[in-house]
Amino acid sequence: MALTYREYLRGVGREVRIAETGKAALAEIADHNPGVVLLDLKLPDMDGLDILKKLTTEHHRARVIVITAHGSVATAVDAMRDGATDFLLKPFPAERLVTTVKNALEIHRLEGLVEQYAGRKSKKFGRFIGDSPAMQAVYRMIEDSAASRASVFIMGPSGTGKELCAEALHQLSPRRAKRFVALNCAAIPANLIESEIFGHKKGAFTGAVADRDGAAVAADGGTLFLDEICEMPLDLQAKLLRFIQTGHIVPVGSNESRRVDVRFVCATNRIPWEEVEAGRFREDLYYRLHVVPIHVPPLKDRGDDVLLIAREMLKHYAAEEDKDFEGLSADAEERLLAHGWPGNVRELGNVIQSAVVLNEGPALTAAMLQALMGPSRRAASATGVQQNGPETVASATLQAPGRDNGVIEPLAVVERRVIERAIKLSGGKVGLAAKKLGVNASTLYRKIKDWS
Numbered sequence: 001m002a003l004t005y006r007e008y009l010r011g012v013g014r015e016v017r018i019a020e021t022g023k024a025a026l027a028e029i030a031d032h033n034p035g036v037v038l039l040d041l042k043l044p045d046m047d048g049l050d051i052l053k054k055l056t057t058e059h060h061r062a063r064v065i066v067i068t069a070h071g072s073v074a075t076a077v078d079a080m081r082d083g084a085t086d087f088l089l090k091p092f093p094a095e096r097l098v099t100t101v102k103n104a105l106e107i108h109r110l111e112g113l114v115e116q117y118a119g120r121k122s123k124k125f126g127r128f129i130g131d132s133p134a135m136q137a138v139y140r141m142i143e144d145s146a147a148s149r150a151s152v153f154i155m156g157p158s159g160t161g162k163e164l165c166a167e168a169l170h171q172l173s174p175r176r177a178k179r180f181v182a183l184n185c186a187a188i189p190a191n192l193i194e195s196e197i198f199g200h201k202k203g204a205f206t207g208a209v210a211d212r213d214g215a216a217v218a219a220d221g222g223t224l225f226l227d228e229i230c231e232m233p234l235d236l237q238a239k240l241l242r243f244i245q246t247g248h249i250v251p252v253g254s255n256e257s258r259r260v261d262v263r264f265v266c267a268t269n270r271i272p273w274e275e276v277e278a279g280r281f282r283e284d285l286y287y288r289l290h291v292v293p294i295h296v297p298p299l300k301d302r303g304d305d306v307l308l309i310a311r312e313m314l315k316h317y318a319a320e321e322d323k324d325f326e327g328l329s330a331d332a333e334e335r336l337l338a339h340g341w342p343g344n345v346r347e348l349g350n351v352i353q354s355a356v357v358l359n360e361g362p363a364l365t366a367a368m369l370q371a372l373m374g375p376s377r378r379a380a381s382a383t384g385v386q387q388n389g390p391e392t393v394a395s396a397t398l399q400a401p402g403r404d405n406g407v408i409e410p411l412a413v414v415e416r417r418v419i420e421r422a423i424k425l426s427g428g429k430v431g432l433a434a435k436k437l438g439v440n441a442s443t444l445y446r447k448i449k450d451w452s
Contacts, residue, residue, distance in 0.1 A: 001090075002018045002020075003018070005038065005097060006018060008094040008097050008098060009097065009098065009101060011098070012098060012101060012102065012105075014035075014105065017032065017034070020044070021043060021044050021045045021046075022043040022044075022045050022046035022047075022048070022050065022051055023045055023046070025037075025039075025043075025051055026051060026054065029055070029060070029062065033062075034062050035061075035062060035063065035104070035105055035108040035109075036062060036063045036064075036065065036101055036104045036105055036108065037051075037055070037062045037063070037064045037065070038065050038067055038101075039051060039052060039064055039065065039066050039067065039084070040066075040067050040068070041066060041067075041068050041075060041076070041079070048066070048079075049075075049078075049079060049082065052064055052066075052079055052082055052083055052084055053082060053083075055083065056082060056083035059446040059449070059450070061108065061111060061445075061446075061449075062108070063085045063086075063104035063105075063107060063108050064079075064083065064084045064085060065084065065085065065086045065087060065088060065100055065101070065104060066079045066080070066084045066086075066087035066088070067087065067088050067090060068087060068088075068089065068090065069089070069090050074277075076089075077273065077274070077277065080273075085104060085107070086100055086103075086104065088100060096287065099291065103291075103292065103293065106141075106144065110137050110140050110141065111137070111445070111449070125139045125142075125168065126142075126164065126167065126168035126171060126172075127161075127164045127167065127168070128161060128164055128165075128168065129305070129308050129309045129312050130302055130305030130308055130309065131305065131308070131428070132297075132301075132302040132303045132304070132305045133428075133430075133448060134297040134301050134302055134303075135297070135302060135305060138165065138294060138295075138296060138297070141292070141294045142165065142168050142169055142172065142294070143172065145169065145292045145294075146168075146169050146170075146172035146173045147172070147173060147174060148292070149263055150291040150292050151244075151263075151264040151265070151266070151288065151289045151290075151291045151292070152166075152169060152264075152265045152266070152291070152292045152293075152294060153266050153267075153268075153272065153289050153290045153291070153292070153293050153294070154166060154265065154266065154267040154268075154293075154294045154296060155267070155268060155269075155271075155272070155293060155294070155295050155296070156267075156269065156295060156296030156297065156298070157269055157298050157344055158269045158343070158344065158346070159299075159343050159344030159345050159346030159347060160296040160297065160298060160299065160344045160345060161296055161344075161345055162227065162267040162269075162296055163182060163225065163227060163267070165267075165294060165296055166180070166182070166223070166225040166227075166265045166267065167180060167225075169223065169265055170222065170223040170225075170263075170265075173223065173263065175221060175222045175223055175263055178219070178220070178221035178222030178223075179218055179219055179221075179222040179223075180219070180222055180223045180225065181215045181218045181219035181222065181223070181224055181225065182225040182227060183196060183197065183215045183224070183225065183226055183227065184227045184228055185226055185227065185228045185229055185230075185231045185232045186227070186228035186231040187228075190233050190236075193232065193233070193236060194236050194239065194252055195208075195212070195214060195251075195252045196214055196215055197214050197215050197216055197236075197240070197249075198214045198216055198239070198243075198249045198250065198251050198252060199211075199212050199213045199214035199216070199217055199249070199251040199252070200212055200214075200251050200252035200253050200254075201251055201252065201253035201254045202253075203253065204251075204252045204253025204254075205252065205253070208252075208253065211251075213251075214249070214251065216243065216249050216260050216262060217249070217258070217260060219260075219262045220260050220261055220262060221261055221262075222262065222263070223262065223263045223264075223265055224262040224263070224264055224265070225265045225266070225267070226264070226265070226266045226267070227266075227267045228267065228268060228269070229266040229267065229268055229281075229289070230268045230270045230272065230275045230280065230281050234280070234282065237281065237282045237285050238282065240285065241282065241284060241285045241288060243260075244264065244285075244288050244289075245288070247259055247260060247261065248260070264289060266289050272286055272290060273286070298341070298344055299341040299344040299345055299347075299348065300340050300341050301451065303420060304337070304424070306336050306337055306339075306341070306348065307328065307333055307336060307337070309345060309348060310328060310336055310348060310352055311327065311328060313348065313349055313352040313353070314327070314328065314352055314356065314364055317352060317353045317356040317357075318356055318361070321356050321357055323356055323360065323361055324360070324361040324362055325356060325361035325362060325363070325364055326361060326362040326363065327362075327363060327364070328363065328364050329363045329364065329365045329366065331365060331366035331367075332363070332364050332365050332366045332368070332369055334366065335366040335369050335370070335373065336348075336369070339373055351369060351372045351373055352364075354372050355368045355369055355372060415447075416447070416451065418437075419433070419437070419444060419447060422436060422437050423444070430444050430445060430448070
């Protein structure tokens with residue numbers, strides 16, 4: 001099988017090495033530092049999970065793809081929680097293996113370009129605001145996949161900007177002259193969603209008083225964005241799969257099909273494969289849509305992007321409410337950085353808008369934010385300290401290096417603050433920051449990956 005897989009990957013343009021035992025695999029990995037590892041769970045001399053755990057412990061940058069049989073799917077899911085990036089169920093076609101490996105190689109390449117892009121990053125990308133390394137990876141994935149016809153699956157928590165990501169894909173694509181049509185599968189009743197996508201004929205159901213084109217026809221030649229795709233009923237998933245395979249739709253109440261050309265972009269705040277495992281999402285549809293995965297990071301992992309977004313929002317809402325706010329005070333910036341933002345950008349927007357409505361400028365202060373934000377959740381999760389109030393943890397996390405307030409900070413918190421400050425003072429160049437700190441650049445990349 002290993003020889004067969006190597007033949008499948010001949011056209012990828014990368015050297016493929018085979019290790020017949022776990023011991024041989026570890027030696028190959030140490031000697032050749034591969035970008036991608038295809039890992040079987042059952043090896044002659046050890047469990048494949050032992051190799052995975054060793055790579056995770058050593059913070060190896062290789063993307064690990066687990067290969068397993070259907071009977072071991074639960075084990076494969078556990079492997080992904082332990083650090084694997086994807087898995088394949090045997091038997092699988094050559095196309096599936098090639099696509100999975102190419103995606104893994106692209107992500108590995110992006111991780112290696114963090115320093116390069118940090119040196120020439122911009123604060124805005126489409127409607128996105130932010131220049132953190134985590135967002136730079138998202139921007140590059142959007143740029144690289146925009147021109148393709150391949151389906152894109154956007155993942156991330158609610159409020160992170162998945163629809164903005166879909167819009168950016170459309171605007172950078174050859175389809176930008178046609179329509180971008182967004183449909184929220186969670187916001188439409190199950191008995192109407194088929195009509196919303198495929199349209200209907202007059203009299204097809206109660207209330208259908210005229211023929212109506214659906215979202216698929218409206219997006220013909222453009223992009224169809226299906227938000228919260230995992231909320232779609234199973235029976236409609238089968239019809240969507242047929243649409244993807246044939247390019248034809250049949251409106252509700254009609255017997256005639258119609259050719260439609262759309263590019264599919266989907267989004268979810270869930271873990272898609274867990275939905276497949278739970279029987280709520282079709283496996284064949286998953287493989288059709290999950291061609292190019294893009295992960296949009298939560299706001300808490302985006303560093304100073306919080307302040308960039310807050311300043312833009314403050315400017316917008318101040319103009320909207322005719323208030324004289326000019327900027328954020330220093331204590332407001334500290335307070336914003338200390339918060340965990342479980343609601344992500346949507347929560348930040350709500351806080352800034354409420355503060356503008358309820359207060360007067362010229363500066364937005366921490367006191368204005370306090371009642372609107374509640375406890376400093378980021379500090380609590382970062383330090384593992386039980387907090388008695390928001391100010392206690394905020395000051396423990398954000399205390400300036402030269403100031404002593406009697407609070408002992410965990411070493412990991414101090415280290416992260418020092419590294420992030422060094423990168424910021426180095427203009428976002430990780431390599432330069434590493435040189436000034438007297439450490440290897442790979443050490444900083446590994447820590448940045450761990451924080452994400």
